[in-house]
Amino acid sequence: MSVNFNLSRSFIASQLTNENDDVLQRNIILPTDNLPSNQTRQLVTDFIDLNSPRTHHIDIIKSNNENQEKQILSEEVHHRLHCSELITEKMDHWYLVMKKNLINEFDKLRLQFYEEAQRNILYEKEIQIKEYIHLNQDIKNMREILIHYEYIIDQKNQIEKNLDKSLDLFQNKTILYYHYYQWRIFYIEKRQQKYLLLLAKHFYEEKIKRKVFINWKYMIEREWKKHFELICKKKSKIILNELYHKYEMKYKQLELQLLNANEEINRLKFDKKPHDKYLKKAFMRGVCALNMEAMSVLFKDEHELNIIINEKQQREYCKHKNNDNSDEGVTLTGSSITGDKEYLPSTMCSTGDGRSIHI
């Protein structure tokens, strides 16, 4: 900006100087034209308005110069000089004043611009400095971050390498293990088969061993068994004989006893016979007596005759019975001979042997 101002200033200055030159030249030229002062003033004011088409005017001035120089100079030099002196004075004054003003203006502007420029510079500088510092900080930070990142990347690389290595190792190990276990499986299967064959062989061998041994033992055992059986048989025979004899003896003994007992019985029977008779008689008498007593007690006053008759009959019957020596069993008559009255069942006619009574 400041540069532009300088340029524009110089440009304006140069323009103004050019204009001054033009004015001077016009002053020199125009009086020769015999133009009125108004026109000159007009021309002067026109000169001030001159800005752009200077070259055009310069061309015009140059063309005018060549035509009118020689004719006018000598005639109007004096008039011209006087007018021009005034004009020049005024113009000088005006020029000076303007110049002063302009210069003042320019100075002011310049100062202004300068100050503004300085301020701007400062401001810019500050900004720049700040930016610079900021950027420096950034740079520092970024450097640090960069370092940090580099470090991290290094670490990561390291880790990657380690992982790679370990994975490689691991893979190799697993491959080895795979091969090893494959081989082991194969080997173990082979061993298993061998062992199975061995087992089968043992199985067979034990089978035939057992067969042979058992047959062998069996043969011996058979002999032994036979032997043992013979012995057992003999023994059993002996025992049987013993038992036989023992029981034979017992049997004979018992038979003997039996015979003795029978004899005894017969003897006793024979002995008893005479005794029997007396026993019978006594017994019958007793019974009759008892009967009579009983009857006399119970049927005292009645039927005495009957009783007597009955008694007689009974005595006779008893005697008759006593005379019988029949060995037959006891015949207990339970009723008397008479029909009307019932008598006690009497045991008076019991005759017989002692044996039958006892029985």
Place this chain on the structure above:
Amino acid sequence: MEFNFTSSIFPKSTKSSKDRRHELTPEENDEIKEVFELFDNDKDNELDYYEFKIALRALGFDIHKTEVEGLMHDYDRQGTDKITYHDFHEIAAEMVLRRDLRDEILKAFKLFDDDETGKISLKKLRSVARELDDNANEEELKAMIDEFDLDGDGEINFDEFMAMLSSD
């Protein structure tokens, strides 16, 4: 007439072709069945190559790999690389019928005679009895040897062994 069973010039097979059996005894049948069931690991009623080889070994036939492969190839009709029970029975029956009794007896003798002195002593017999978990007492074992010890050396050699089994 005394046969020297251990001599090398004695004919190998003691069976003439007329005496050869054409039928399996029920024990042998059971044997084959038992072996099949024992060694059919995956219980699919078929034996693959290894199971087949092992089963044949369990019947006492030590067959080489190529022969086994050949047999499998012949009998494998479905192309599954496995042998059914029926085929196995066939193969095993044929082999069992071809079993040489003398060889078997020799094998058994060798098993009793583990230090290869050619004779079975009381000690060896006792160890075999212990192996088989047999509770035979000393008297029995002694009797076993004495009964068949014909030459009276206190031990059983192969001839006596053979005689013992033949008298069975």
